[in-house]
Amino acid sequence: xxxxxxxxxxxxxxxxxxxxxxxxxxxxxxxxxxxxxxxxxxxxxxxxxxxxxxxxxxxxxxxxxxxxxxxxxxxxxxxxxxxxxxxxxxxxxxxxxxxxxxxxxxxxxxxxxxxxxxxxxxxxxxxxxxxxxxxxxxxxxxxxxxxxxxxxxxxxxxxxxxxxxxxxxxxxxxxxxxxxxxxxxxxxxxxxxxxxxxxxxxxxxxxxxxxxxxxxxxxxxxxxxxxxxxxxxxxxxxxxxxxxxxxxxxxxxxxxxxxxxxxxxxxxxxxxxxxxxxxxxxxxxxxxxxxxxxxxxxxxxxxxxxxxxxxxxxxxxxxxxxxx
Amino acid sequence: xxxxxxxxxxxxxxxxxxxxxxxxxxxxxxxxxxxxxxxxxxxxxxxxxxxxxxxxxxxxxxxxxxxxxxxxxxxxxxxxxxxxxxxxxxxxxxxxxxxxxxxxxxxxxxxxxxxxxxxxxxxxxxxxxxxxxxxxxxxxxxxxxxxxxxxxxxxxxxxxxxxxxxxxxxxxxxxxxxxxxxxxxxxxxxxxxxxxxxxxxxxxxxxxxxxxxxxxxxxxxxxxxxxxxxxxxxxxxxxxxxxxxxxxxxxxxxxxxxxxxxxxxxxxxxxxxxxxxxxxxxxxxxxxxxxxxxxxxxxxxxxxxxxxxxxxxxxxxxxxxxxxxxxxxxxxxxxxxxxxxxxxxxxxxxxxxxxxxxxxxxxxxxxxxxxxxxxxxxxxxxxxxxxxxxxxxxxxxxxxxxxxxxxxxxxxxxx
Numbered sequence: 001x002x003x004x005x006x007x008x009x010x011x012x013x014x015x016x017x018x019x020x021x022x023x024x025x026x027x028x029x030x031x032x033x034x035x036x037x038x039x040x041x042x043x044x045x046x047x048x049x050x051x052x053x054x055x056x057x058x059x060x061x062x063x064x065x066x067x068x069x070x071x072x073x074x075x076x077x078x079x080x081x082x083x084x085x086x087x088x089x090x091x092x093x094x095x096x097x098x099x100x101x102x103x104x105x106x107x108x109x110x111x112x113x114x115x116x117x118x119x120x121x122x123x124x125x126x127x128x129x130x131x132x133x134x135x136x137x138x139x140x141x142x143x144x145x146x147x148x149x150x151x152x153x154x155x156x157x158x159x160x161x162x163x164x165x166x167x168x169x170x171x172x173x174x175x176x177x178x179x180x181x182x183x184x185x186x187x188x189x190x191x192x193x194x195x196x197x198x199x200x201x202x203x204x205x206x207x208x209x210x211x212x213x214x215x216x217x218x219x220x221x222x223x224x225x226x227x228x229x230x231x232x233x234x235x236x237x238x239x240x241x242x243x244x245x246x247x248x249x250x251x252x253x254x255x256x257x258x259x260x261x262x263x264x265x266x267x268x269x270x271x272x273x274x275x276x277x278x279x280x281x282x283x284x285x286x287x288x289x290x291x292x293x294x295x296x297x298x299x300x301x302x303x304x305x306x307x308x309x310x311x312x313x314x315x316x317x318x319x320x321x322x323x324x
Numbered sequence: 325x326x327x328x329x330x331x332x333x334x335x336x337x338x339x340x341x342x343x344x345x346x347x348x349x350x351x352x353x354x355x356x357x358x359x360x361x362x363x364x365x366x367x368x369x370x371x372x373x374x375x376x377x378x379x380x381x382x383x384x385x386x387x388x389x390x391x392x393x394x395x396x397x398x399x400x401x402x403x404x405x406x407x408x409x410x411x412x413x414x415x416x417x418x419x420x421x422x423x424x425x426x427x428x429x430x431x432x433x434x435x436x437x438x439x440x441x442x443x444x445x446x447x448x449x450x451x452x453x454x455x456x457x458x459x460x461x462x463x464x465x466x467x468x469x470x471x472x473x474x475x476x477x478x479x480x481x482x483x484x485x486x487x488x489x490x491x492x493x494x495x496x497x498x499x500x501x502x503x504x505x506x507x508x509x510x511x512x513x514x515x516x517x518x519x520x521x522x523x524x525x526x527x528x529x530x531x532x533x534x535x536x537x538x539x540x541x542x543x544x545x546x547x548x549x550x551x552x553x554x555x556x557x558x559x560x561x562x563x564x565x566x567x568x569x570x571x572x573x574x575x576x577x578x579x580x581x582x583x584x585x586x587x588x589x590x591x592x593x594x595x596x597x598x599x600x601x602x603x604x605x606x607x608x609x610x611x612x613x614x615x616x617x618x619x620x621x622x623x624x625x626x627x628x629x630x631x632x633x634x635x636x637x638x639x640x641x642x643x644x645x646x647x648x649x650x651x652x653x654x655x656x657x658x659x660x661x662x663x664x665x666x667x668x669x670x671x672x673x674x675x676x677x678x679x680x681x682x683x684x685x686x687x688x689x690x691x692x693x694x695x696x697x698x699x700x701x702x703x704x705x706x707x708x709x710x711x712x713x714x715x716x717x718x719x720x721x722x723x724x725x726x727x728x729x730x731x732x733x734x735x736x737x738x739x
Contacts, residue, residue, distance in 0.1 A: 064551070066718070085551075086339070090551040094544040095544060096546075096547070096548060100355060100359070109347075112347045113339075113344070113548070114552055115339050
């Protein structure tokens with residue numbers, strides 16, 4: 001058993017989602033070409049990739065919205081996703097509610113679709129809206145709400161039946177920074193309560209902050225799936241060294257691909273670790289002024305795993321404020 | 325936003341196909357019932373009534389204002405007076421179908437009649453001119469007109485020559501309720517009226533269910549529905565919601581109609597009783613209407629899965645509407661050939677079956693064929709909904725919001 005990134009609830013070793021070799025083609029174009037996933041129960045799991053990589057198609061196959069052309073999927077122990085629909089919450093990338101419905105009714109309706117009795121759904125809807133500061137909008141029609149508020153109503157509708165698994169497709173798109181923070185907190189809270197949370201995103205920062213595990217998806221394939229730390233470990237830590245001496249015997253201790261930028265040397269941490277390097281630098285009279293070891297970020301890991309092209313595509317789709 | 329308490333277990337369980345369809349149907353039914361769409365749906369039957377009344381009123385005005393064609397008489401004074409007397413005398417017995425006579429000119433003895441001048445005279449309603457003598461009358465005018473009037477004019481001339489009206493034998497009248505021919509003709513009228521009503525209602529509703537689905541595709545709600553419940557449930561829910569709405573509408577119209585009938589029943593045209601009787605015909609009418617609508621509605625929903633925009637929907641649904649119109653004519657034609665292979669074909673083909681069978685109910689008292697037909701039609705509804713929902717799943721949920729072209733470009737770039 002391993003603990004999740006949010007501390008309180010440990011994984012129980014079971015899998016909320018298991019998929020092997022999922023393939024989906026549309027009109028001869030392979031959208032997803034053999035995806036394998038194993039999402040631990042109680043984890044926060046990110047599916048990371050640029051738009052068009054196959055994230056939405058993968059999620060839709062998992063949820064039974066579309067069927068894979070080949071492959072195997074199991075969700076909450078069921079091979080037919082609709083059999084466990086009452087235990088799943090889903091927020092699609094393209095948000096949508098009936099414009100003429102009142103906020104309370106919209107939430108209750110989404111719950112009813114998942115088997116929650118309408119009366120109980122209305123009661124919970126009122127409760128949720130109050131708790132999230134939207135009580136004043138309970139009797140307003142969706143068309144009277146701002147886009148952000150309507151999105152919050154849909155998120156609450158996704159959770160009203162208290163699902164064991166919540167799937168968010170690009171949940172942060174369209175939300176301002178404040179609401180993005182609120183949503184992150186909500187996702188952490190869900191995980192702390194033992195709910196498995198899966199979300200797709202093309203913003204690495206969200207995945208890095210929230211996820212226990214990620215699947216990197218590019219070109220319809222999954223070149224990496226596993227704990228975030230494991231992804232980072234694909235790239236050795238980077239050493240940044242500043243010395244007093246410009247030349248000397250210590251230079252032989254640096255790797256051949258070490259590069260100099262200004263006063264600093266940059267190179268990957270040798271496989272032998274930091275101690276032999278330190279010893280060689282001291283004995284070679286380098287005169288160490290500063291030395292830091294920087295662990296690779298998820299972005300670097302993504303570049304290393306998915307390739308430069310996928311990383312570039314990801315970068316292009318990043319919201320303006322994040323790029324700055 | 326903060327986390328929600330997930331301590332309490334989720335309530336409810338997996339919804340059955342019917343329960344899921346009920347959730348969708350309940351939402352759609354309520355939404356449509358309290359919408360402007362339903363208001364216009366209720367007003368729908370008023371439009372043909374108003375247009376019909378206006379057209380009738382204008383038509384009768386036109387008819388009234390048009391001059392009734394008459395025969396101008398150009399004869400000697402005695403002959404002219406004799407034909408006028410004879411005409412009036414005959415009209416009392418035969419009715420006003422005899423042509424009207426107007427004396428244009430009383431000729432002096434030996435004077436020749438100028439019929440061409442008489443026809444070209446100022447009186448616009450003179451369509452022919454009668455000249456000559458009582459024993460040798462001459463009718464001048466356009467061929468169609470004089471051929472139509474020649475018999476009547478000959479009779480008038482003969483009567484005028486005879487002078488007094490002969491006594492005619494009195495015909496004793498023995499009335500019966502109906503004859504074989506008139507009963508069949510009357511039931512055909514009833515069948516035709518039922519079929520037309522069924523067709524109009526079906527077309528109106530199928531169009532409404534299609535608009536509803538396209539609107540949902542626009543609202544992006546369809547993916548939420550598809551993730552939670554089977555697509556068949558979504559289709560059934562939508563179809564039954566609209567059916568429920570239409571039955572409410574029909575009940576409202578029926579109530580108004582019944583009220584009007586109670587108030588002014590005698591003013592309504594008399595429709596002869598159908599072979600199965602009125603109560604069963606009404607019940608079968610509702611059932612066949614439901615089937616016709618469900619069959620066409622499921623086809624229209626399948627069209628909805630192929631179309632991305634309202635314009636595409638219109639383009640795609642036009643051939644289906646035309647086809648349905650042809651099937652309606654086919655069923656109407658089949659109705660006139662009871663027991664023929666054509667009637668059997670119309671009853672078997674699912675889309676014409678409700679129309680053909682309803683017409684049959686008006687003409688034939690057997691009930692069992694209707695049970696078989698309803699089961700047959702219901703099986704086709706199931707088949708079509710299954711096919712349509714499968715098509716919808718495979719065609720609609722293809723990719724994210726970026727569209728296919730952009731998506732492919734990005735895929736290529738990412739690779």
